[in-house]
Amino acid sequence: MAGLSGGLVAVSRGEGLEDSSTSNALVNSKFNNDNYPVGYTYVDNEQALTYQQNSGVETFLPAWASGSSLYFIDPQFATMCSNQYLYSWGDYELAPFLAGFIPRINKIFGVSSLFSGSTTINNDNADRGAGNYGFVNGANSRIVGHTTLTTIDSSTSMDNTAIWVDSTKWCQQLNVPDSATTVKFGAQIRIPSGDKLRPLNWAGIAVTQDTLGPNSTPWRYVNYFGIRHTDATFSLPTSGSLGNPGYNWAGQGIDAPTSSPFYTPETFTATEHAMLDQDDYEDFTKVEYTFTLNSGTSRKIMMHIFFAENAKYMYDEDTELTGGFQYYDPFIEFS
Amino acid sequence: MDRYVTIVETFLGGGGNLTNADYLEALHDFVGEFSSPTGAMINLLISLEAAASNNKSIARLYLNKFNQEQGIA
Numbered sequence: 001m002a003g004l005s006g007g008l009v010a011v012s013r014g015e016g017l018e019d020s021s022t023s024n025a026l027v028n029s030k031f032n033n034d035n036y037p038v039g040y041t042y043v044d045n046e047q048a049l050t051y052q053q054n055s056g057v058e059t060f061l062p063a064w065a066s067g068s069s070l071y072f073i074d075p076q077f078a079t080m081c082s083n084q085y086l087y088s089w090g091d092y093e094l095a096p097f098l099a100g101f102i103p104r105i106n107k108i109f110g111v112s113s114l115f116s117g118s119t120t121i122n123n124d125n126a127d128r129g130a131g132n133y134g135f136v137n138g139a140n141s142r143i144v145g146h147t148t149l150t151t152i153d154s155s156t157s158m159d160n161t162a163i164w165v166d167s168t169k170w171c172q173q174l175n176v177p178d179s180a181t182t183v184k185f186g187a188q189i190r191i192p193s194g195d196k197l198r199p200l201n202w203a204g205i206a207v208t209q210d211t212l213g214p215n216s217t218p219w220r221y222v223n224y225f226g227i228r229h230t231d232a233t234f235s236l237p238t239s240g241s242l243g244n245p246g247y248n249w250a251g252q253g254i255d256a257p258t259s260s261p262f263y264t265p266e267t268f269t270a271t272e273h274a275m276l277d278q279d280d281y282e283d284f285t286k287v288e289y290t291f292t293l294n295s296g297t298s299r300k301i302m303m304h305i306f307f308a309e310n311a312k313y314m315y316d317e318d319t320e321l322t323g324g325f326q327y328y329d330p331f332i333e334f335s
Numbered sequence: 336m337d338r339y340v341t342i343v344e345t346f347l348g349g350g351g352n353l354t355n356a357d358y359l360e361a362l363h364d365f366v367g368e369f370s371s372p373t374g375a376m377i378n379l380l381i382s383l384e385a386a387a388s389n390n391k392s393i394a395r396l397y398l399n400k401f402n403q404e405q406g407i408a
Contacts, residue, residue, distance in 0.1 A: 037375065038362075038380065038384070039380050039381045039384050040381060054359070055358075055359055055362055055384060055387045055388060055389030056383045056384060056385075056387065056390075057381060057384050057388055057393050058388075058391055073396065073397075073400065074393065074396055075393075080377075082372065083366075084366060084367070084370060094366070094367045097359050097362065097363050098359065107370070108393075109370055109372070110372070111372050111374065111377055112372060113372075113373060113374025113375075114375065115374055115377075116372075149399050150363055164352065195370065222400050231350070290398050317373060317374060319371070320371075321370070321371045322370075322371065322372070324370055
């Protein structure tokens with residue numbers, strides 16, 4: 001009877017999305033642990049696979065750590081997570097709370113607000129954390145996640161089209177097998193016609209490896225792809241400049257203690273594998289990219305899945321749709 | 336928005352006859368609506384979440400923030 005019941009469920013679901021990989025090193029990649037965090041959460045608090053909580057003001061995800069640096073009023077150090085979970089079959093409709101252990105699509109989107117003047121840690125502060133590197137506390141974490149500016153200082157306004165905030169971000173850290181030399185990463189992604197990104201918003205998936213670079217400087221190596229509006233033309237930097245260290249690809253550390261959730265590298269090297277046009281991804285499409293790891297033993301990498309919201313839209317508190325980035329079964333394969 | 340404000344106010348006023356399932360249903364409906372969020376709406380969402388988890392102080396704080404940003408209070 002168990003087999004018959006399972007078959008009936010499959011029939012009622014119709015044909016759903018298939019797995020992205022047969023050798024996925026990520027866990028809870030399909031968000032099927034019946035958890036539904038929305039609103040806010042805390043950074044660097046990935047939970048065990050047995051964790052279940054569907055509502056409340058302190059909700060987390062098994063195996064995934066939030067990496068948003070957009071703070072709220074209270075409790076202190078609570079940050080944003082804008083999620084919708086969708087069924088992974090049929091018309092990909094909104095899945096309910098308490099839906100059970102079903103594979104789900106995650107959709108992340110923007111918030112159109114800096115919550116100015118109402119937070120314990122000010123988000124309307126472009127050079128927040130200036131001069132602080134390594135494992136820093138919340139007040140010294142960067143609000144700026146990406147920028148095309150070469151200098152950010154106390155006179156820089158968040159009313160700025162050249163700054164992006166990872167208003168929602170999920171991260172998962174993995175140990176790298178000592179024998180591994182390459183990583184393949186990706187997901188099935190889409191941005192449907194009714195939920196397109198605004199011209200300056202973008203989203204993406206990055207894999208970072210922190211190590212020591214030249215002169216033993218803490219160095220973050222970033223491999224990523226993004227997706228954006230068809231009219232967007234910005235070019236993100238491939239390395240840090242002397243005038244703005246720490247304002248690109250800062251955030252979750254690869255091995256941070258709970259009391260120091262943010263890690264800000266002194267410099268970075270980024271490889272953009274693609275900046276996709278959202279108009280080409282209205283239906284779910286698998287994207288994947290491969291890169292060579294830095295050599296070593298006991299290595300760690302981290303996947304970051306993020307919604308990069310333009311600071312000007314947040315500053316202006318526009319009510320226009322931010323657009324949403326849908327992804328299913330992100331994966332990492334080692335070889 | 337009025338529906339959600341009423342739910343939170345009912346909770347803050349003593350709970351009314353709403354069950355936890357009612358709160359969860361309202362919360363789910365809200366999540367379905369707020370893919371075009373504003374800061375005020377996020378504050379109301381958090382207030383509703385707090386109501387669903389029986390946390391009056393957080394529910395009141397964020398409902399007040401919502402009302403301020405809507406120009407109500």
